[in-house]
Each structure stands twice: as C-alpha cells, then as structure tokens.
Amino acid sequence: MGQSNILDLIINDNRDLWDRLVGHSFCSRMGNGTARVEGFKDFATNELLFLRNEVRYHLGLYSKMDDWDVLSTKAPAALVDAVNLADHQLQVCIQGLGIPKAALLSIVPKPQVKAYMDWVNGLINTEDWLRQLTCTHGTMFP
Structure with a gap:
C-alpha cells in the first residue's frame, strides 16, 4: 500500500539502537514468553x-x-x-x-x-x- 505502520516509523527513526538490540541475548530473554x-x-x-x-x-x-x-x-x-x-x-x-x-x-x-x-x-x-x-x-x- 505504500504506507508505513507506526512500528516501522519508530524502528526506522531508531535504526542504530534497533540493530544493536535485535538478537541481543538479554533482550531475547526479557521478551521470551511475554507476548x-x-x-x-x-x-x-x-x-x-x-x-x-x-x-x-x-x-x-x-x-x-x-x-x-x-x-x-x-x-x-x-x-x-x-x-x-x-x-x-x-x-x-x-x-x-x-x-x-x-x-x-x-x-x-x-x-x-x-x-x-x-x-x-x-x-x-x-x-x-x-x-x-x-x-x-x-x-x-x-
């Protein structure tokens, strides 16, 4: 559709932080089973x-x-x-x-x-x- 959703906008505005945290063991453990x-x-x-x-x-x-x-x-x-x-x-x-x-x-x-x-x-x-x-x-x- 050509539109971005709010999550894409937030991630793209914070791409450097996102890339460092995605796959980080602490973040993975913290999010495990929460959603x-x-x-x-x-x-x-x-x-x-x-x-x-x-x-x-x-x-x-x-x-x-x-x-x-x-x-x-x-x-x-x-x-x-x-x-x-x-x-x-x-x-x-x-x-x-x-x-x-x-x-x-x-x-x-x-x-x-x-x-x-x-x-x-x-x-x-x-x-x-x-x-x-x-x-x-x-x-x-x-």
Whole structure:
C-alpha cells in the first residue's frame, strides 16, 4: 500500500539502537514468553472490526446530512481515509499475521466488541450528530 505502520516509523527513526538490540541475548530473554501471537492476532482482528465499523459510522452520519458543501468536500475524504485505514489493517492481518482473507472477512465480533460498536453506531441517531461527527475518533477508541 505504500504506507508505513507506526512500528516501522519508530524502528526506522531508531535504526542504530534497533540493530544493536535485535538478537541481543538479554533482550531475547526479557521478551521470551511475554507476548502470545494468538493474543496479538485477536487484538489485530478486533482493530479490523473497529476500523470497518468506522466506515459504517461515517456513512450513517453523512446519510443524515443535507449540507452539500460538506457532502461534496469533507465526506469523500473522510470515507476514503476510513476505508484506507481498514484496508491497511486487513493487509497487516493477511500479510503480517498470516490470517486468511476469507477468515477475516467472515469474522464475527465477540459480544463485548459488538455491544461497543452498537453503542458507537447508536450515536448516529442522536440529535447532535454534527458534534458526534467531530468526535468520531474519540468514540471509536475502546
């Protein structure tokens, strides 16, 4: 996709330190057993669900708007950004974590995740939808 993720940016900004610590015996021992790959896959797939839902959230908000100036300028950019973020996370899950695309596209959110996304989507129906639009990122983070 041509985009870097945050880890690549951090590593590249500290390449000299990274190269010295990767493979160092102390760092290897310190990190041994601290992170399960399955736990990270679960986190990454939940992030994909949240990002896909953000697309739906924007669509819902803009579907209630009558202001053509906003619909013709801000809405397309916001939707493209949301779709690109979700697609980038999809590629991270496929290429970086080896999760099959079919499995990712058919994933069902756990009850807690679904409840949270339902709550976020319920904000679309509030009378103060414009304020909600400006607070999207705050509401999308669990």
